[in-house]
Amino acid sequence: MSMTLTGAPVSPGRAAGPAVTMPDPVPEPRTTRLGSADVEAAVEQLAAAAASVRDDLTERAGQVTGTAADLLAVTAAIAADPTLAADAERLVRADRLTPERAIWDAARALVKQLEKLGPPLSERSRDVRDVRDRIVAELIGVRPPGVPRPDHPFVLVADDLAPADTATLDPDVVLGVVTSGGGPTSHTAILARALGIPAVVAVRGSEEIRDGETVLLDGGAGIVVRDPAPETVAAAQQREAARRSFDGRGRTADGTRVELLANVADPAGAQAAIEASAEGVGLFRTEFCFLGRSTEPAVSEQVAAYRRVLAAFPRRKVVVRTLDAGADKPLPFVTSDGEPNPALGVRGLRTAATRPGVLDRQLQAIATAAEAENAEVWVMAPMVATAAETAEFVAACSRHGLKTAGVMIEVPAAALRSADVFAHAAFGSLGTNDLIQYTLAADRMLGELAALSTPWQPAVLDLVRLSCEGAAAHGRPMGVCGEAAADATLGPVLVGLGVRSLSMTPRALADVAAVLARVTLDECRELARLALAQDDPVEARNAVRDAIRPVLTDLGL
Numbered sequence: 001m002s003m004t005l006t007g008a009p010v011s012p013g014r015a016a017g018p019a020v021t022m023p024d025p026v027p028e029p030r031t032t033r034l035g036s037a038d039v040e041a042a043v044e045q046l047a048a049a050a051a052s053v054r055d056d057l058t059e060r061a062g063q064v065t066g067t068a069a070d071l072l073a074v075t076a077a078i079a080a081d082p083t084l085a086a087d088a089e090r091l092v093r094a095d096r097l098t099p100e101r102a103i104w105d106a107a108r109a110l111v112k113q114l115e116k117l118g119p120p121l122s123e124r125s126r127d128v129r130d131v132r133d134r135i136v137a138e139l140i141g142v143r144p145p146g147v148p149r150p151d152h153p154f155v156l157v158a159d160d161l162a163p164a165d166t167a168t169l170d171p172d173v174v175l176g177v178v179t180s181g182g183g184p185t186s187h188t189a190i191l192a193r194a195l196g197i198p199a200v201v202a203v204r205g206s207e208e209i210r211d212g213e214t215v216l217l218d219g220g221a222g223i224v225v226r227d228p229a230p231e232t233v234a235a236a237q238q239r240e241a242a243r244r245s246f247d248g249r250g251r252t253a254d255g256t257r258v259e260l261l262a263n264v265a266d267p268a269g270a271q272a273a274i275e276a277s278a279e280g281v282g283l284f285r286t287e288f289c290f291l292g293r294s295t296e297p298a299v300s301e302q303v304a305a306y307r308r309v310l311a312a313f314p315r316r317k318v319v320v321r322t323l324d325a326g327a328d329k330p331l332p333f334v335t336s337d338g339e340p341n342p343a344l345g346v347r348g349l350r351t352a353a354t355r356p357g358v359l360d361r362q363l364q365a366i367a368t369a370a371e372a373e374n375a376e377v378w379v380m381a382p383m384v385a386t387a388a389e390t391a392e393f394v395a396a397c398s399r400h401g402l403k404t405a406g407v408m409i410e411v412p413a414a415a416l417r418s419a420d421v422f423a424h425a426a427f428g429s430l431g432t433n434d435l436i437q438y439t440l441a442a443d444r445m446l447g448e449l450a451a452l453s454t455p456w457q458p459a460v461l462d463l464v465r466l467s468c469e470g471a472a473a474h475g476r477p478m479g480v481c482g483e484a485a486a487d488a489t490l491g492p493v494l495v496g497l498g499v500r501s502l503s504m505t506p507r508a509l510a511d512v513a514a515v516l517a518r519v520t521l522d523e524c525r526e527l528a529r530l531a532l533a534q535d536d537p538v539e540a541r542n543a544v545r546d547a548i549r550p551v552l553t554d555l556g557l
């Protein structure tokens with residue numbers, strides 16, 4: 001008998017397959033003493049378990065690319081470092097602890113030392129605990145922590161996923177994600193969308209799903225079906241097989257151009273954007289060049305890093321965002337620790353006042369990279385609040401010969417006084433992730449506030465409309481580069497509000513393009529009016545979904 005569960009729809013698409021649940025956390029081993037005759041065997045067991053974990057992590061790190069590879073490489077390096085295993089071996093010999101308890105205690109001591117050293121070393125504590133859990137799991141014969149790796153495609157069922165788990169999701173085997181926790185802007189949701197994996201979060205009753213049982217999920221509708229009818233599964237699988245692709249030119253049904261661009265954070269992302277036929281880059285997050293370092297990268301280093309991305313887009317637009325340090329992206333040499341409210345503090349363009357040299361050198365590097373490559377380089381600043389900040393940024397760009405200088409609209413003040421801002425800026429790009437956070441006064445990192453944190457909030461849509469009107473008054477183009485741009489149902493609404501470019505994770509391009517190609521500009525305007533007429537985000541989304549139901553059903557969204 002099938003049973004339908006409901007949750008929050010966060011990443012569209014349908015999928016069906018056997019459920020695989022996340023393993024339980026590895027339990028803390030009890031402190032028991034070994035007989036002295038068992039010590040040598042225990043030391044051997046410990047060494048074998050540590051080696052097996054090291055080999056497994058090294059192999060996995062070699063199989064993935066991008067963020068997942070970086071994360072796994074760190075964990076693999078910790079597993080390969082003999083310190084932890086040697087400390088544990090000493091505890092087995094000296095205190096006759098079981099190998100699992102010895103590794104637990106050795107890891108605890110190591111974590112303590114790392115935490116005393118402060119960032120960035122203290123950030124390795126999580127990796128040490130991860131390695132510890134893997135060795136303990138190997139020793140006591142339970143499933144290792146993290147996303148399981150069966151040798152067949154599956155639907156992953158979990159309470160919620162940790163950032164390190166989500167980074168290792170492989171879209172070729174993870175057909176869909178179902179979680180009982182999390183919210184629409186949780187880490188799981190953002191990553192599932194980025195990877196194009198259908199996902200439903202906050203599903204009531206998903207804790208009951210058992211390993212191996214067949215589940216079907218509809219990430220656009222927010223539905224999970226346990227034990228679905230075989231013909232329903234076959235239909236979902238057929239749609240999956242006929243995955244759409246993007247032809248590289250975004251437009252509405254009546255031919256209004258809507259540029260469909262990619263968000264790129266490093267050279268690997270540039271490759272993914274090209275493979276997905278993105279028209280260019282609407283948001284090049286330059287932080288990759290700065291993060292994880294204790295000193296500012298030299299101009300020459302920055303030039304080389306930017307060129308690797310620009311080189312992928314000859315004669316195409318690449319919107320380079322200047323450094324967005326602070327709040328969720330702290331950088332020791334730019335931002336200061338200890339601000340009571342970092343999201344409201346010195347972040348983004350505001351750091352140009354406290355560390356003017358950093359922006360100046362970055363603009364110099366962008367200009368040099370632009371000169372050396374063929375991409376059409378636009379530059380924009382994050383966290384702009386006022387017309388005066390805009391004017392100063394545009395002037396700074398101009399001093400470096402960077403002609404097309406714009407701003408992100410992610411602070412409500414800039415949206416409300418958009419006409420003043422666009423008296424100076426050449427273009428705008430709505431950073432909806434932050435715009436939502438600041439409009440709703442809801443920390444973007446908090447799962448508990450997920451219901452508030454949606455671009456369908458009428459107040460957010462009002463600010464999008466105002467921003468577009470202010471830009472249009474000066475004939476300036478407006479785009480969206482926050483997560484909202486990847487929502488295929490929202491696309492027509494944004495276009496109806498005046499947006500003419502959408503920049504998103506490459507995996508979302510095909511769905512966004514397919515929906516846009518099925519609605520005319522007038523219909524987009526009608527959908528925008530419909531959304532704005534609602535006083536609630538869920539009703540706004542439902543009203544728009546109902547209005548374009550045949551299109552969504554046809555496209556399997």
Ligand SMILES: C=C(OP(=O)(O)O)C(=O)O
Nearest residue numbers: 410431432433434481482
């Ligand atoms: C695109 C955005 O920038 P980030 O997520 O990097 O703050 C945004 O705020 O929407």
Ligand SMILES: [Mg+2]
Nearest residue numbers: 410431433434
């Ligand atoms: Mg932002």
